[in-house]
Amino acid sequence: MAVFLFDSAGGDAGSILFLALLILGLYFLPSILAWNKGDFGSVLAINFFLGWTLVGWVIALAWALKSEPKPTQVVVQQSAPQVNPPSELCRACGKYSPWGSRFCNSCGQPFTMGGRA
Numbered sequence: 001m002a003v004f005l006f007d008s009a010g011g012d013a014g015s016i017l018f019l020a021l022l023i024l025g026l027y028f029l030p031s032i033l034a035w036n037k038g039d040f041g042s043v044l045a046i047n048f049f050l051g052w053t054l055v056g057w058v059i060a061l062a063w064a065l066k067s068e069p070k071p072t073q074v075v076v077q078q079s080a081p082q083v084n085p086p087s088e089l090c091r092a093c094g095k096y097s098p099w100g101s102r103f104c105n106s107c108g109q110p111f112t113m114g115g116r117a
């Protein structure tokens with residue numbers, strides 16, 4: 001029915017689509033503004049369910065504008081110092097050899113069980 005109304009008003013399909021997107025974009029403006037913020041879910045809920053009431057839309061907009069940006073979680077993967085990986089520390093020369101080695105790769109010193117020389 002709406003299409004016929006727009007047709008009678010002289011709009012073609014393209015402009016109707018554009019108008020629909022414009023209205024949709026305006027309707028979800030609060031959600032768009034809250035996109036990267038912590039309260040995005042809440043704003044979207046109010047925007048979606050109460051946005052058709054002007055009050056709900058304004059509340060969603062206000063909430064979107066006041067909510068803090070989501071703290072960006074920067075995960076710094078610091079690789080642990082290469083000491084812990086299974087390896088044998090040679091007591092004689094202080095170099096590491098692959099875990100399970102019986103003799104030091106560098107100086108040939110024999111490893112004893114328990115790491116005691």
Ligand SMILES: [Zn+2]
Nearest residue numbers: 090093104107
């Ligand atoms: Zn050694």
